[in-house]
Amino acid sequence: MDIFSGLLHGFSVALQPANLFWCFVGCFLGTVVGILPGLGPAATIALLLPLTFKMDPASGIIMLAGIYYGAKYGGSTTSILLNIPGESSSVVTCIDGHAMARNGRAGPALGIAAIASFVAGSVGIILLTVLAPPVALFALQFSSPEYFALMCLGLALVVLLSGPSLIKGLLSLLLGLWLTSIGTDLFTAQSRFIFGQPQLLGGMDFVVIAIGVFAIAEVMASIDAGDKARMLPVPKGLRNLLPSWEELKACRFAFVNGSITGFVIGVLPGAGAAISSFIAYGIEKAFSKHPEKFGHGAPEGVAAPEGANNADSGGALVPLLTLGIPGGGTTAIMLSALVLWGVKPGPLLMTESPDVFWGLVASMYIGNVVLLILNLPMVPVFAQILRMPVHILFPIILGIALVGAYGVSGRLFDIGLLVGFGLLGYVMVKLKYPTPPLILGFVLGDAMERALRQSLTMSQGDLSILVRGWISATMLILAIVILLLPLFGRFNQARMKAIAEGG
Amino acid sequence: MSKDILRNGDVLSGAVLAALGVYIFMESRHWVYYGDDGPGPAFFPAWYGVAMVVLSLALMVTTIRNRTKAEATDWAGVRRALVAWAVFAICAASMFWLGFFVSFAILTFFTVAYVFRQPPLTGAIIAICAAAGFYVVFPFALSVQLPTGVFGF
Amino acid sequence: MRRCWVPLLAALALLTASAGPAQAQFKPVRTVEFVVHGGPGSGNDVFARQLATIIEQDKLAPVRFQVVNKPGGGSTSAAGYVVSKKGDQHVIACFTNIWLLDPLVQQAAVNRLHDMSPIARLVVEPALVVVLADSPFKTLGQFIEAAKANPGKLRWSGGSITSRENTVRQLLMQVTGARWQFISFPSGGERLAALLGGHVEMMIVDPSEAGEQIRAGKFRAIAQVSERRLPGFQDIPTIKEAGFDIPNVPQMRGVVGAPGMSAEAVAYYEDLFFKVSQTPAWKKFIEDSQLDGEFVRAAQVKPFLLSFEETLRDILKVAGAKVIR
Incomplete structure (x- = not known):
């Protein structure tokens, strides 16, 4: 079945009233x-799984996939409004999204997030439709050395996330690297830095740390600032609730960047949506004409990561549907769902169950439109939340933060961690240590250590394996260039100064 | 002069991070650095531990050498923030006995009445409404389990 | 019409009689907590929800069975939770090998499986040893010979050091003297991708996953990790049949109760899960996922766990893991 007739068949499946209904649900x-x-989406899918046993597999997968990519649309809302990242993929959106909200541009930030999600989500599906088999083969080229290089490239972004003091940014990153090694080492079952706490054996969850360091710290900092910053400004009038033409124009490149970065990284089974959103943000800032605006409410800083984490859903389905390889938590459940329905996920899925494959792909085109229609009208409504007086808003933020941290694995221990990381985040804000590098280190550190150790085990300690492939070599060189940029910058400044003083 | 240096946040935090770096490095000495099959669990921590010590010392040295003056701190604000955090921490701890809703209501009451200096009645009303609202949304509508205490809710 | 009742009643009488010692005096009176150590959607979670769904659909119990996820630290969070419910007749958990393994290698994992109240072993999961379809290795023997010729050059992908993949490798290396590398990946997807991409030479994978890759002509099975040949893979030898005399390493799933559970309650749950194992829905699930569904009763589970722990301890020591208990 070629792509065109396949897609046509898919739409005939997806447009059946029942399937349209399940897609909407x-x-x-x-x-x-x-x-x-x-x-989270993973938990929701697991809970609803028994209900779908009686459904047709195509309807079932259409609904479950809707939950999967729909959750990424919704994830940006609390990030932008309350600085609470609900999912790991929306942490980066907090940085500029919440800054925009503080500047009174909460509505436009939400609007840009929805539009970026729609554009990149659609691009991701188009790429899934036309490129799935060749892209899947590309993903298989990625071995541990390539993952190591990718993580190095990601960590090099710290330079762009650091703010005025690079040393403080690096220290924050190292703190993140340390936090991520807490727990049990995969390779040797050695427990590290657990302070005798069995609860720490599995490591800490990224969402708990991010909520503590971002949301709780933000609440404390606002209380500290007192009357000076009592309320977030929410200008009246519909015009101020939707993105302006200038803002959308500024995001042109971010839409493209987010779509492609998100899709390509989403295809890799060993990299998650959080990584793709960080990298898209980094690329956006590196190529921006005014990088100084990032972190203070640049619309591109919302569009790029939000786009990336939605294009990522399309990418992550590539290995799942063409090779039977699940990319992460949520796609793994979808895989077991397929098995329970009696559909065999694997390389033959596309030819043997065209209803499921093409029906799903076509339903995702429809789903993206549904999501845009669902989300855009909600923007002005959600923006009103910030009009609440702080003495009502702040308890709600604290409550949501508590529920979010507890929901990760249902233990009070995580709430204790949340309290601790809230204080850490506040101290870091007070001492002007940037917090995004800490999260970056936490997300990438574990994967980077693993990839390095896998590579060296494969090569029996021969370091040259890291640069043997052209993909890994290119990425490593790029990482080094990014890391050295500020040094050149400083050197340049010093030279200019010397010239000026000499002249 | 020396007193100022000791009060400087960069110097203090640098010292704390340097100590953490030393701890990480010493801890990693207990584990295998390089095993038969490749790098061991100590490989990575040893390196970032050392990096942490070097960078934090660099931070301390540059701060002291440049005599960077810390900005004046609004200690009243810091105290307010820390009080709010302490209330949050105590309520979080009390969840073990009181469950989510009672603790959250108490947290809301104290935040509204003490941190934001609203009348106690306003605080009580907001506290009850917030707790009820959370109950309706999470356990009731979404069947999300929240911590329960001795009262069973 | 009336005549139909007679054989039915007789069958019913026979069934109650055959339940024998499991004359259940105990009946649960409130929702039973069914603890699993993975998050929603993990293998164990899906397994437990399958059981709970069957109990609900066939109305086998008077109360609901609610799956409670206690992820974190392998099995330690879940085991800690079960032990904290000591004496509770309404808390059961789904255990796997990791419940035995964690206390052996983790100082902080203090709660051991055989101190709880084992109820039944429900399934054993067999596995296949697979290579790429265009691989030069046609048999396990050829792979081992190649590994002997090039020590440390060949690679297996698998999970952590305590996983079955590594255990089988250690046992094989012990009896043959060959040596090859073991590459740990945290998720099944990455292990599969590593073999499909040709970055490793071999892996051990469960038959439902491997079956599709084999059918698509990507993988070739060269041996199976099982006591006897699987119905779907009659022409593939088990490791023992391939000429390597190592003990089979079963990957099991079963049910355990909170410590101090009364004998009546254990008997009740044992009987309940036996009934589940006889339902058509369960039999279909076992067949679809190519599991070995032999039901092992409480009386046999405990001695089995103790002896199996002994085997695992020896293997781990050889594998170079720090065994502390």
Whole structure:
């Protein structure tokens, strides 16, 4: 079946009233789950799985996929409004999204997030439709040395996330690297830095740390600032609630960048949506004409990561549907769902169950439109939340943060961690240590250590394996260039100064 | 002069991070650095531990050498923030006995009435409404489990 | 019409009689907590929800069975939770090998499986040893010979050091003297991708996953990790049949109760899960996922766990893991 007739067949499946209905239900549930913390897409799918046993496999997968990509749409809402990242993929959105909200541009930030999600989500599906088999083969080229190089490239972005003091940025990154090694070492079952706490054996969850360091610290900092910053400004009038033409124009490149970066990284089974959103943000800032605006409410800083984490859903389905390889937590459940319905996920899925494959792909085109229609009208409504007086808003933020942290694995221990990381985040803000590098280190550190150790085990300690492939070599060189940029910058400044003083 | 240096946040935090770096490095000495099959669990921590010591010392040295003056700190604000955090921490701890809703209501009450200096009645009303609202959204509508205490809710 | 009742009643009488010692005095009176150590959607979670769904659909119990996820630290969070419910007749958990393994290698994992109340072993999961379809290795023997010729050059992908993949490798290396590398990946997807991309030479994978890759002509199975040949893979020898005399390493799933559970309650749950194992829905699930569904009763589970722990301890020591208990 070629692509065109396949897609046509897919639409004939997806446009059946029942399937349209399930697509809508999935998208709606996904949006709700994405907005509210405490119940991630993975948990929702697992809970609803028994209900889908009686459904047709095509309807079932259409609904579950709706939850999966719908949750990523909704994830940006609490990030932008309350600085609470509900999902790991929306942490980066907090940086500029919440800064925009503080500048009174909460509505436009939400609008840009929805539009970026739509554009990149659609691009991701188009790429999934036309490129799935060749891209899957590309993903298989990625071995541990390539993953190591990718993580190095990601860590090099610290330079762009650091703010005025590079040393403080690097220290924050190292703190993140340390936090990520807490727990049990995969290779040797050696427990590291657990302070005798069995609860730490599995390591800490990224969402707990991010909520503590971002949301709780933000609340404390606002209380510290007292009357000076009591309320977030929310200008009246519909015009101020939707993105302006200038803002959208500024995001042109970010839409493209987010789509492609998100899709390419999403295809790799060993890299998650959080990584693709960080890298898209880094690329955006590196190529921006005014990088100084990032972190203070640049619309591109919302569009790029939000786009990336939605294009990532299309990418992550490539190895799942063409090779039977699940990329992460949520796609792994979708895989077991397929098995329970009696559909055999694997290389033959596309030819043997065209209803499922093409029906799903076509439903995702429809789902993206549904999500845009569901989300855009909600923007002005959500923006009103910030009009609440702080003495009502702050308890709600604290409550949502508590539910979000507890929801990760249902233990009070995580709430204790949340309290601790809240204080850490506040101290870091007070002492002007940037917090995004800490999260970056935490996300990438573990994967980087693993990839390095896998590579060296494969080569029996021969370091040259890291640069043997052209993909890994290119990425490593790029990482080094990015890391050295500020040094050149400083050197340049010093030279200019010397010239000026000499003249 | 020397007193100022000791009060400087960069110097203090640098010292704390240097100590953490030393701890990480010493801890990693207990584990295998390089095993038969490749790098061991100590490989990575040893390197970032050393890097942490070097960078934090660099931070301390540059701060002291440049005599960077810390900006004046609004200690009243810091105290307010820390009080709010302490309330948060105590309520979080009390969840073990009181469950989510009671603790959250108490947290809300104290945040509204003490941190934001609203009348106690306003605080009580907001506390009850917030707790009820969370109950309706999470356990009731979404069946998300929240911590329960001795009262069973 | 009336005549139909007679054989039915007789069958019913026979069934209750055959339950024998499991004359259940105990009946659960409130929702039973069914603890699993993975998050929603993990293998164990899906397994437990399957059991709970069957109990609900066939109305085998008077109360609901609610799956409670206690992820974190392998099995340690879940085991800690179960032990904290000591004496509770309404808390059961789904255990796997990792419940035995964690206390052996983790100082902080203090709760051991055989101190709880084992109820039944429900399934053993067999596995296949696979290579790429265009690989030069047609048999396990050829792979071992090649590994002997080039020590440390060949590679297996698998999970952590305590996983079955590594255990089988250690046992094989012990009996043959060959040596090859073991590359740990945290997720099944990455292990599969590593073999498909040709970055490793071999892996051990469960038959439902491997079956599709084999059918698509990507993988070739060269041996199976199982006591006897699987129905779907009659022409593939087990490791023992391939000429390597190592003990089979079963990957098991079963049910355990909170410590101090009364004998009546254990008997009740044992009987309940036996009934589940006889339902058509369960039999279909076992067949679809190519599991070995032999039901092992409480009386046999405990001695089995103790002896199996002994085997695992020896293997781990050889593998170079720090065994502390």
